[in-house]
Structures are given as C-alpha cells and as structure tokens.
Amino acid sequence: MGYVTSHGRVIPNPIVDDGDEQAFCSTCAFGSVCTARGVDKIALRELHCLVEHVGNYRPGEAIFRTGERFGAIYAVRQGTVKTRLVDIEGRELVLGFYLPGELVGLNAIHPEAYPCDAVALDTVEVCRFSFPALATLSTRVPGIQQELFRRLSKDIGNAALLAGDYSADERLAAFLIGLGRRYAERGFPAEALHLAMSRGDIANYLRLAAETVSRVLRRFQDQGLIRVDGRDVAIARPAELFELARPILQR
Amino acid sequence: MGYVTSHGRVIPNPIVDDGDEQAFCSTCAFGSVCTARGVDKIALRELHCLVEHVGNYRPGEAIFRTGERFGAIYAVRQGTVKTRLVDIEGRELVLGFYLPGELVGLNAIHPEAYPCDAVALDTVEVCRFSFPALATLSTRVPGIQQELFRRLSKDIGNAALLAGDYSADERLAAFLIGLGRRYAERGFPAEALHLAMSRGDIANYLRLAAETVSRVLRRFQDQGLIRVDGRDVAIARPAELFELARPILQR
DNA sequence: CGCCTGCGCTGATCCACATCAATGCATGCG
DNA sequence: CGCATGCATTGATGTGGATCAGCGCAGGCG
Numbered sequence: 280m281g282y283v284t285s286h287g288r289v290i291p292n293p294i295v296d297d298g299d300e301q302a303f304c305s306t307c308a309f310g311s312v313c314t315a316r317g318v319d320k321i322a323l324r325e326l327h328c329l330v331e332h333v334g335n336y337r338p339g340e341a342i343f344r345t346g347e348r349f350g351a352i353y354a355v356r357q358g359t360v361k362t363r364l365v366d367i368e369g370r371e372l373v374l375g376f377y378l379p380g381e382l383v384g385l386n387a388i389h390p391e392a393y394p395c396d397a398v399a400l401d402t403v404e405v406c407r408f409s410f411p412a413l414a415t416l417s418t419r420v421p422g423i424q425q426e427l428f429r430r431l432s433k434d435i436g437n438a439a440l441l442a443g444d445y446s447a448d449e450r451l452a453a454f455l456i457g458l459g460r461r462y463a464e465r466g467f468p469a470e471a472l473h474l475a476m477s478r479g480d481i482a483n484y485l486r487l488a489a490e491t492v493s494r495v496l497r498r499f500q501d502q503g504l505i506r507v508d509g510r511d512v513a514i515a516r517p518a519e520l521f522e523l524a525r526p527i528l529q530r
Numbered sequence: 531m532g533y534v535t536s537h538g539r540v541i542p543n544p545i546v547d548d549g550d551e552q553a554f555c556s557t558c559a560f561g562s563v564c565t566a567r568g569v570d571k572i573a574l575r576e577l578h579c580l581v582e583h584v585g586n587y588r589p590g591e592a593i594f595r596t597g598e599r600f601g602a603i604y605a606v607r608q609g610t611v612k613t614r615l616v617d618i619e620g621r622e623l624v625l626g627f628y629l630p631g632e633l634v635g636l637n638a639i640h641p642e643a644y645p646c647d648a649v650a651l652d653t654v655e656v657c658r659f660s661f662p663a664l665a666t667l668s669t670r671v672p673g674i675q676q677e678l679f680r681r682l683s684k685d686i687g688n689a690a691l692l693a694g695d696y697s698a699d700e701r702l703a704a705f706l707i708g709l710g711r712r713y714a715e716r717g718f719p720a721e722a723l724h725l726a727m728s729r730g731d732i733a734n735y736l737r738l739a740a741e742t743v744s745r746v747l748r749r750f751q752d753q754g755l756i757r758v759d760g761r762d763v764a765i766a767r768p769a770e771l772f773e774l775a776r777p778i779l780q781r
Numbered sequence: 782c783g784c785c786t787g788c789g790c791t792g793a794t795c796c797a798c799a800t801c802a803a804t805g806c807a808t809g810c811g
Numbered sequence: 812c813g814c815a816t817g818c819a820t821t822g823a824t825g826t827g828g829a830t831c832a833g834c835g836c837a838g839g840c841g
Contacts, residue, residue, distance in 0.1 A: 366777065374690055386690070388683035414676065418669045425665065431682035432639035438689035439625055439637070444737040444829095447798070478819060486695035488799055493820055509819090526617065698828070729789060739829050744790055760789090 358403030359475035452523035587650035609654035610726035703774035
C-alpha cells in the first residue's frame, strides 16, 4: 500500500503527496479508479506512463491559453488554478477555480481548442493527461471511461448552479460551503479555508462587485457566521451558513 | 443512402424523419457517428438495437423527474423539451431547452439520478438510450465514445455561457441567435423561429422577469431587429442582433 | 352566450447591487 | 528612505431590472 501521510495539519495550501507505483497520487482525480477493485495492474501502469508531471507554475502563469489546440486535460496536484475568459475590451470573466485533485480542461474536448485560459493563482503543479491517449486507454479500462463520464457530467451540473439569479448572500455562502466541501473531499478540513484568489476574482466568479464581496463577508463576520483574516476564512457556524446557501446547494 | 426529405418548408415544429437501417435518424445526435466512415455496420446495428423510441408526450408531461434513478439519456426526435428544477416553495428554475437532435439527461450521469425534470413543451417524441448499454458499446466503438465526450464537453461550455452578468438585451439577443443556430445545425431555417416555450419560461431561463422579456422583444421589434407574432419570431437583421449578443456568444 | 383561466403586454414604484470615490495598508523597488 | 502599485475596505450615489397592479385577448367550457 505504500506509506500514507497525514493531511490534517496542512491548512493554507494543501499539497498532494506524490504517491507511488501502487497508490498513485492519493488525492488524484483518478484515485478512485486506481484504487478500485478490478482495475488491473497493467492498466494502472499505463495510466502512469501516460501522465506527465508539470510543475512550478508561478502566480499568473498560464497552464493553457484560449485558442490553443486541445491536446490534454490537467489534474491539479498542488495550488489553485482559475479558468477565465478575457473579452476584446480586456474585461475578465472568471469561470471556475480548481483545487488539488480536480480536472481542468474538460470543456475543451468539444471545441477541440481550449475555450479559456487556465492560470495559476499560487505555486501550481499539475499532471498532464494526453487526451487521445486517455480516450484510447479508457476503451480498454471501463473504470476510467466511467470516471471521465462522471467528471464531465458533474461539471455540467456545477456550471448550472451558478446560473441562477441568487442574492449576494446566497452566492457567497454557497461559495464558502462549496469550497469547504471540496477541501473535505480530499481530506482537508472543511472549516478552515485559505482563499488563493483575490476578492476581485471571487466577485467576478460570483458575478458581483468586489465591494459587495467585501461587505457581505464583513456582515457574515459581524453575524458570527465566519471569521475573516485576509484570505483565511474560518467557518464558525457551518449549519447557519449552509442554511443561507440552501437555495443554491440543496435541491 | 435512402430517401432524403426536404426540410425547408417546415417551420413551426421541425420533425425528425425516421430514417432507415442505413441512415438512422438523419438529424439524430448520433447521426455523425452513424454516417462516419469507419463505423462498422455491426456497431451501427447494435446502436439500433439499443435505442428505444418513446413517443407522444403531451405538453407538460415529464420524460423523467428529479430524483429518479438514472438509467438512460434521451435524444429529442420531435418537439421541444425543457429541463427544470422546482424548489421547496414551488418556484421553478428552467435549466435548458432541447430541440430535435439534442441529448437530454447528460447531467444525470454523475449523481446517478436525474437532477432535474425533463418536461415536454409540445408534442414530443424521444429516443431512449440505456446508458450502461451505451457506455459498454462505446468501449467497442471509439466514435461513439468520442461523440459522448464531445456532447458532454459542449454542455459544460453552454451552461457556463448563461452564467455571466449580462444585460437583458444581451441575453435575449443571444437566446434568439442561439436558437436560430441550433435550428440551422439541423437543417432548418435560422431566421424563422417558433418558440415552443412561454415568455415566462424564457424569462426564467434567462434569469429575467417575464415583463422584461416582453419589453425587450417589443423594443427589438420597434428597432426593426425582429418581427414578433405571438410565439413566432422572425429575425429581420441577424447581423445587428448578433452584434448585441456578441459579449455572450463570441469570445 | 357568459364566465373563467392562462398568457402577454404596459405603466408605476422600489430595491439590491453596481458604480464612483476616497482611504488604509501592505509589498516591492529604485 | 520615498514613491508606486495592488488589494481590501468603507461610504455616497445611481440604476437596471424586479415587483406590483391593471388590462386585453384568446380559448375552453358549462
């Protein structure tokens, strides 16, 4: 089984352990495939061969850019990635944030070109999966195909969530709860968040003004729901915050 | 090649021809797969076996409902389908509209249950594809797998489009242009639209009030961009309408 | 026929959030 | 150091579209 590292103490920036031949990256997007019963060792080794570690993007550096020919999807290993569009007038539209273990680039399969930029928010490392190779492999390993289908399907649902006409309070609450859940999925504490992105990025992503994000966070803190210290946010009353986010999250 | 029907005259409600063993439904979601070089006849026959025609849903009837166990995706053959959520207080949230040839239910793969209702807006016929069977088949027919990946990926992009904070004018313009394009993709005229959905549904989908939809359509007509006759909309100046929609459509 | 119901349109009012503007506070750098 | 830059916060003002209310019109039905 290889060695297992404890994650609990790492808070600000979760780091994915490297794993080994057997366990692969333990928090990787394909972790569930690799550790699943029935996936033969050879397929797992092929997935290993196929993957390519790419490392040390600095804040602001692009993993891929709008319009580049689509060739691979990326799993975040360390750090946080944002995807965004920049329109002709230079205005930015933030599409999403990706934490360690999550897959970036799935929306590029159809147009066969990346429809957005993927930009590192802090120090970022990723795993690169050549998509043609991955698709070929997944015809032989149903578990991988299934995982890809699930990831794609999940992203459709997530994208639709944000589209509703929700209030600023609902959006912020859902954003924080959602981020916490995603950390928790990978084994990190759900109530001590570090926001790798600026207020402006959050606002842009939630379709609010940066000032509104400031004010709502402030009010949440005054109400005792959260504690804010710069980019560190502690969720003090998860249940009440969830109650605010319910219109978006729970259906 | 079988016989080819001319579509040009059909305006209000495009009807997909049945096709035959060779051509399958000519406007079907999997048309490109079936007609592609290299797809062997046996695979095509298997796809035929797998599909199940389900017909004559009346307006308001559900093809599937929120929470039902996911078992199949559906291709619209005739009519228009809307997907929607209904929250606890009975408020509706329209997620999308599906025209003949489009696939409904892709967002259900991940949760393994339908995350929304699919409701017929007029007389609707669909093709039912058992998803487990389709996934199995697609391990043997790369073209089908590829097509599924593409469709899923496309839906991610589409869902993200609506999420921006656009004006009512931009939204309506993009909605009309988008609808026209989708008709055109299936061989129907792009400038003579019949809206199967009510103003309320459009407004809900675009996150506007029904009154706003009325007013904007009225103004578009006054400006000579479109001609509105109840649920029939003719796009008089496609280029200018596109110009309005550019912030959403063109990137 | 008269009545009801659903849908679409229009005008008046209101409000959540954007926008504008100013300030504080880090960090970096010549 | 002195200055510039970027990010976050707070207050004052403006506005796009929601909400509320009323009306017209068509279709269905007893």
